Amino acid sequence: MAGPWPLRYSEQFCLTVSLDKSPEEVMAIYGADPGQARLLPMADAPYVPPPDTTLHVGHVGEWTFGIDFDEHIGSTKQVMRDLSEQGESMILFRTAKALTVFHYAVNGRIAEWFEPGYPPSSRGVSPHQFSQRVHELTSVGIHPVSACLQVIARRTGRELTTEDAHGPLHTVVIEKPDRAALEHPEPLLLFPVHLRKNSRPLGRRLHTGRRSAEDA
Template sequence: MDADHGPWKWADLGFTVTFSLDLVPEDLLTCYGADPVRAELLTRQEAWDKYSPNHGGTQLRTGTLNGWGFCFEEIGYQGSRPEVLTMLSAHTEVFSLFNMSGKSTLKYFRNGLRIESFEPGFAYSVRGQQPHALWARTEQLARSKSLPPNRAALGAIEERIGARLGQDLLEGVLLTAYLTEPRPSAPFPTPQRNPPGRFLGSFDPMTLDPPRPPSLGEP
């Protein structure tokens, strides 16, 4: 799972990633409240040069992976917001993993509703519909592969989507936008294909202080 480190290369900075079934990058940006018309195809280095996330906004980098649209936010949390996940999951389903400052949450929404959510490693944080399959698989992976709970959570998501979020993909060319408004106001998108605190009630990633940006000499 960690052969190329994937997003964990930037775990000290923190990140949020979402995976939405059958949504294309333009749909994702609309759900986040960004303007897809103004988005550009950029590498990670180019994105940092142009849209530094520490200047009061959110850098959104989007692509597709095995039929799932993904949005990666380095030093960002918009993809963990319930209103964003409601939009992303309208008419489809979405997985979200937030990881920053020693805290992480996994959320699964379908058709605009939360199905399951938890903080990896903390059984009392589990919320949503039984049988809590994502929680069970995350715990199993953590035990069987000796993984930290947050990495096991991403592994459980990657099993569900049938693909890995690799470092090369994240460093390569992706459709990139910069979100300056904290709350999205876009309507629900129509998918282009038919889709087949230690307490979640009080923990709000918006209360976290943003980490410092990395040295661009070592992306």
């Protein structure tokens, strides 16, 4: 029996879940050629060295998910902007520096973003209250990534499972993506201006050296 996707054990990844986008549209937004994609189990996907990345794409009802690991580009500003154009997208990623961030984008702008498990990081609001729901779950001991997957499932109507993760999924290699261009699109991806609550304590930045979510 399929269980929840154990994404919490992945060191670096970016998962995007987008409404009313076909797998082909999602692959094109990432900069891949949909015509080069193959349906493969995730375990059979080819290894590619950096800076290339392998994108895996599947769908759950009206929603299409994409995931790439290590040198992921799903969290770049251009990809997040375009995935949410005329719709919405939820983006969950973890960086090489162990920074985990959730973004909720609507119509080309970020409505909410936060570090799951750290309420002072919350910025923006939406009717779905992703930040509040995630922090409620993490406060009772649920892993931050697992908490995010639960709120994503609440929005889509079904959780992502091990069966979804194993595939087969549309699989395509993106060769040498231009990350600098992807992080500085025109028009810009807009973020909420003000923190919902008090700004992040300065001491957290000074003592951990962690980057903010906008810089990730």
